Amino acid sequence: MKAFRSVSGVVAPLDRAHVDTDQIIPKQFLKSIRRSGFGPNLFDGWRYLDEGSPEKTENERQINPDFVLNKARYQDAKVLLARENFGCGSSREHAVWALEEFGLRCVIAPSFADIFYNNCFKNGVLPVALPAEAVDALFAAADPGPLTLTVDLEAQEVRTEAATYGFEIDPHRRHCLLEGLDDIGLSLQYAEQIREYERQRRSEAPWLFDALR
């Protein structure tokens, strides 16, 4: 897994609540059997004026000049700023793959939907939940901006020239992300416990085993 220690860069303000994963990466791009190739279609329905399809290349598309990621001052943004409940809806991890591939390594919002939040950590993307007032202040500074900030996972801080905001994060997730650890490898260290659990469970509830053959 990709590690994340800190990232510094421009923040793109997406002033919307409840941004769902259908918007982050629309369904027509989920047909790929690969993990890459999603960046050009991040926020497809908002970023372009025409309807996207996997067959169309980027330069065949009509850019929506009003969409935040298309504005010159937010080119090369590394951090996305949004409102509450970011990433709600479908479990598609493609949403995180698209953000990451586009170059957004961190999303700051007052709150996140659970599945999206989990998926971020598997892909070296850091979701940072800040209090609504802090998010308000960042929106005010980022638009028109541009605002540059540093997200420091080690120190658990978001720093701008004007302010520093601490954030909470689960210690296990923080550790895995800082070190870029392989989740599966970590869990397989418990292989003996898993087998023991299965032995126990099989004797208590045998109907849970061997049915699907």
Added chain:
Amino acid sequence: MGGRTLYDKLWDAHLVAEREDGSALLYIDRHLLHEVTSPQAFEGLRLAGRSPWRIDANLATPDHNVPTTDRAAGIEGITDPISRIQVETLDANCDEFGILEFRMRDPRQGIVHVVGPEQGATLPGMTVVCGDSHTSTHGAFAALAHGIGTSEVEHVLATQCLTAKKAKNFRVWVDGTLGEGVTAKDLALAIIGAMGTAGGTGYTLEYAGPAIQALSMEGRMTLCNMAIEAGARAGLVAFDEVTAAYVEGRPYAPAGALWDRALEAWSDLVSDPDATFDRELVLDASVLEPQVSWGTSPEMVAPITGQIPDPAQCDDPVRAESWAGALRYMDLAAGQALTSIALDRVFIGSCTNSRIEDLRSAAAVARGRKVASTIKQALVVPGSGLVKRQAEEEGLDEIFRAAGFEWRDPGCSMCLAMNADRLGPGEHCASTSNRNFEGRQGHGGRTHLVSPAMAAAAAIAGHFTDVRALLSEQGEQA
């Protein structure tokens, strides 16, 4: 120690290890797979040289991409080459690893959340996961069930466990009795309206109370299916005789002496009377009316007798902006009566509402009536091949066809329009699915979430209408 909730019990029973940092390894009994979120997970396994931990825990079926016509052709019938590759990849992966799969021509194929319960592959007391957010559906069986991402699919394949953190307990208590023409779907929408789409974030919901106990398993599945739309990864309903009656005799359910043992174990799958919940919401089913969503988030709902709310009257500025944006996208106006919304298409299907009971309830409205001439298309898509077969045995397909509905083959279909079934830009659709997000049913399409009975009524009228009036009309004629 105080009593435990149903969720506490399910969690405790599946705990393999707890780490010092508070994270836990949770054992997974059942893993469901479909073609969209699994290819990268299988690829990851191969790249790491790992093999699945326990083959017999997995069940796969293609559903998102499959066409709902021309199924006799099998995979060859998928005209979109990229869709076809995805379905072929699932078949190849299941072959390679020996995973049980119901393929396109298998009568057991269908939407994964319809198939699991129907086959008895979903059982009370299990942990069930799938790379799909609507896995919450299976919570109707007093099973801890939730959606996971593709990396987690790979993790479950490789370890039979999930790294998890315990959620908090939220009880949704529903008193009273649902009125005629008011269904589990209306209840699901009303609950989301009351909680908001983030109201359940970080919680496991347990639906309880007299109105929940009175629901069929189909109704409970509809309710739990939409727990994710309230932000909760999992929804639960306690085990009772209704659950047992549904599960008994299913192909993969225990039988004979094992059945008796299982029943005994399952009888504990209820929250203890003295269990405490971190939050609670109480509703009265008796006053509930059929619901219609008017916006681009499932929390934007109103009763059919109501109007679209005015963003100017909303005191939360972020929310007001969401409402205003939704009205622009939907091309609707504040204050407009819901019954004035004209429809272009009607979709009856999806893992929320494509089970036999849903089709019966839509057919009861459609019987002897005609789809309005202004409706371009009215689709009925059963949730599985077996639902389809049963509906045909009951003659429901004839009722639908006679009324002007199209009777299709099973799959996700227009719920998310990955196959050929979709809305055109600007079209309004009465849909029994679960998400009304922008573009969900097709680029620029406008989705209204309703129950199967309300969708059928809308198809007949050409606009939304109170299905209770149609039903009482029928009552008078009978």
